[in-house]
Amino acid sequence: MWALLVLFLPHSPQYPHPGTFSRCVRYLAFLWNLLFLLLGLLALAVGVWGLLAKGLPGEERLAPPGSDPMLLFVLVGLGASAVSLAGCLGALRSNPCLLRFFVGAVLAFAGLEVLGGLLLLAAQRRLRDALRDALLLCLLRYQEEPDLRFLVDEVQRNLRCCGLGSYRDWETNPYFNCSAPGAQACSVPASCCLDPWQNGTVTNTQCAFGALRLGDAAAGTVVHLGGCVAQLSAWLRGQAGGIAAGAAVLVLVEAASVLMALKVLRDIVPVRVRD
Template sequence: MTAAALRSSMVLGREQLSQFFRPYGEVGSGESSRLLPQTSQLVELPQSSDDDDDILLLGDADDPVAKHDPEEWCSTLCKPSAFSHCARHLAFLWNLLFLLLGLLTLGIGVWGLLDKGWLQGERLAPLGSDPMLLFVLAGLGASTVSLAGCLGALRSSVCLLRFFVGAVLAFVGLEVLGGLLLLVARQRLRDALQDALLLCLLRYQEEPDLRFLVDEVQHSLQCCGLSSYRDWESNPYFNCSSPGVQACSVPASCCLDPWQNGSITNDQCAFGVLHLGDMAAAGVVHLGGCVVQLGAWLRAQAGGIATGAAVLVLLEATGLLLALKVLADIAPGGTQG
């Protein structure tokens, strides 16, 4: 090869190298027209921090299901256990039972008031003195609280369940407070019981419910009056100064044998007994009062009363625990309202 040919080949090689390392924008018009549209389509993506990338990579590595279906991943984690389903159904059935009992008690109270004419305005005495009002109030309270527990467990309502829990805690607190009062203030309660019995004595003829209660107590405990049979002189109808036929008498439930022919009550068995002396009256009526007899009966029934109160508190505690379990399942940590 000659020297001239060698120099021309070297020049050509330098030109090719310079064109190869030249920037794209400085290339010929044909290449520039092909590259510029491609570069104009590039979009700058937002940069993510290293912490976000680590969290996303860690979550995807721990749960492969999340990469395919996030809803399926959430339903898998949030699915309640079998014990939670059982607690929810038990809470519903438990409160449904007490709802039915409360409605039954409420129905008995309303029926009693209707039967006596209270709700039609036919009775002139105050409604607060009727024992049937206790059935109405107890049934209304029990049915309201139980209904809240039923709907709260059925609808997974945090508000209703919290109301139910608060009401049950209030009931338990009142029961405990009543038990403590019975232990601490027994003498005051005995005086209050004596005042209540005196009121029953004075309104014996006016209130059929009180008359029925007094007759049952005197007949069952074989007693008469508060401290003795002569306490009936404070009644305006049995007082000896009364112009009626019951003057100087006591109720037939005070009689030793109030039955006539073994089946019919002899309402006149104690007529005029307050005219008699104690020796003669002892052959007709019971001389002892009912306060002492009623106190002895209550002391004898203390075990049964305590057992009944414990069973009631246990039932309320069971419903309370079930409601708390359902509440914890539907509102973890109490964050939901």
């Protein structure tokens, strides 16, 4: 399909023929966008694979389709692939329409990123409340959604925490509540355990069984007592420098893409001859 697009996209006239530097920028812009095209396709493939894996026959889907985290990979992959493909073909075939679309799309994404950053700074308290609500939703649907279960287990295991404010928050989960039937009643997930491993390699899924029946002193010898909201907030504050550096790198990448596209566009757009 790409080959057909390349064949049928018309060349734009070039006045005059570009020099060595302009040709280098043109090919660099093509390779630059090709890299991000491949990354976008990879994200798209991961998202589609995740959606298809959950939709296999015999598997019950409990979450509404719009809430699936894999949709984020699909949307990001589609957006990055479309914009990067426009940049690739625009540079390769000297097409000013595609290059203008690419520049406009990148600038629009940059504007949305700046707006999102300002909103995050202006609504930090609401962000903490939203984070708490999201974690509460994860806690309530822990047994129903594999993605949420994986996320919660990773957070609790890496941050050495359990629940939102304390390990007793797991009493709100219908499967871990002490009135629930089954072996998991009055328990917490294995990721809450101080030592969740059996023989150092295999997860001991029963290490936290009956933890909610114990007092805090006895439970503290088996599971982490502290909640994850405070730990996660502290971790995010500690990662502020890395987040800022990542945002700066992203801005530089977008700026480099726009500058290369503008250089190619300037070289291929005909210049009016003065009278």
